[in-house]
Amino acid sequence: MNVTVRPFRGADETALIQLWNASMTHDPINAAVLRTRVLLDPNFTSRNLLVAEDAGELVGFVLGLIRQVPLFLQGLEPERGWITAFGVHPGRRRQGIGRMLFVEMMARFIAAGRRQIEIAPYTPNYFIPGVDMDAYAPALYFLESLGWQRVSTPISMRAELTGFQLPAEIVELEQKLAAQGVDIRLVTAADLPALMPFIADKFGWDWYRFAQEYLLMLFGPGADDICFLVAVQGERIVGYCQQRRERFGPFGVDPALRSQGIGRVLLFRCLAEMLAKGFHCAWFLWTGRNAARLYERAGFHTVRRFAVMRRELRA
Ligand SMILES: CC(C)(COP(=O)(O)OP(=O)(O)OC[C@H]1O[C@@H](n2cnc3c(N)ncnc32)[C@H](O)[C@@H]1OP(=O)(O)O)[C@@H](O)C(=O)NCCC(=O)NCCS
Incomplete structure (x- = not known):
């Protein structure tokens, strides 16, 4: 040798x-x-x-x-x-x-x-x-x-989306949040001035880079395989969620507004959008054990451990 x-x-x-x-x-x-x-x-x-x-x-x-x-x-x-x-x-x-x-x-x-x-x-x-x-x-x-x-x-997780239905409790949660002035909807160009500093400030530059990558496609040539949701309270961005093809995430909520269901609605709404676009499964590469519980409630299971x-x- x-x-x-x-x-x-x-x-x-x-x-x-x-x-x-x-x-x-x-x-x-x-x-x-x-x-x-x-x-x-x-x-x-x-x-x-x-x-x-x-x-x-x-x-x-x-x-x-x-x-x-x-x-x-x-x-x-x-x-x-x-x-x-x-x-x-x-x-x-x-x-x-x-x-x-x-x-x-x-x-x-x-x-x-x-x-x-x-x-x-x-x-x-x-x-x-x-x-x-x-x-x-x-x-x-x-x-x-x-x-x-x-x-x-x-861990990396995956969910089957075939037959996925938005649970009644998520719809109720969404209505409750709307009554409190929090709306979850597709991103528009008008959100960008507040959205980009929000992501950099609350989630750091790597998430900024990743969001920018999808938004460049969405607002540039256009992309029907991407769903980008925002949670807004008045003029303020309080959360967002991104997805491209079967790859879900990341998604995040302002630390000051966590535990009110905003993340859950972002997650379920995004999965419903994915199925409507014809994607029958969702996966992501990286989460910690705590967030895994939220994903499990949406049907995700662990596929790889690193x-x-x-x-x-x-x-
Ligand atoms: C990990 C890998 C690169 C090791 O290469 P390698 O040339 O066989 O490693 P070495 O011969 O230099 O081993 C050095 C020491 O590592 C340890 N080691 C390596 N392979 C081992 C094994 N299968 N079981 C136990 N110990 C092992 C031993 O202590 C070894 O020393 P020793 O042979 O004198 O006991 C090889 O197993 C591999 O290619 N795996 C698949 C690819 C991979 O897993 N990549 C990582 C992706 S993140």
Whole structure:
């Protein structure tokens, strides 16, 4: 065995996609995904996409990211780094190739002044929140053997929408909120001046970016696969919910107005809109255990469990 680790080159594309799909079996990609979500990410540099090669064959890879451009006012996050994907060919495991790739990747993070590395919550272009605890259990053993720790365990959920009906209690709740001056309806252009600062202020720049992505489509070329709802009280935005195709969320309510049912109405109304558009299931990639209870009431069940992994580095 004569394995070397080197940066990715453009000509590796086909081999890398094959390796990715053979190793990250539950998160396959194609060339379009690699190009748009990896190679064209402004924070991508081939120096941090390392491949392990043996006799001209790619046998392992690790995709690391650090910010070269700021995420709006979230900035450059100069102490942080992320790994969003990695794998070793199934026929080449337990030969130290994963360890070799990680040793080199960590050296690069240290040289770039990084102190805290996480798998895999990099915005905007993460693939999964963390290591899938069921699909990739060996990766957890691997990371733990290298000193990584679990920091949280988000879940991904899914709901069947075939036959979905708006429950009478939601309709009543909606009427009660309307009597209190809170309306839940489709977004209009007139909402934008209040909506965008609301999202940035209450939910941060990543949610802003995600909402902006859908709204650019909605108010630009137009998109009939998107539903974007707002909850308004007079002139004030107090909540919102977004969806595109089968992917639901995120949605959020002003912290000052929580526990009054606004979130529940946003969620159920959005699911009803989705079914009316012809989408027969809804899913999302990431929530914590508490919000999961609300989703369960709308018919969602857990489909994947992830461990967000962290490694602290010293210079
Ligand atoms: C995780 C993965 C990259 C490990 O690659 P690898 O080349 O087999 O790992 P190494 O040989 O360098 O292992 C280093 C150490 O990790 C631990 N380890 C690795 N695989 C393990 C397993 N299946 N069970 C228990 N411990 C394991 C061991 O301590 C090992 O050292 P040892 O062999 O001397 O005991 C590989 O299993 C893989 O590609 N999995 C599928 C892809 C994946 O899960 N990606 C993560 C998506 S977020």
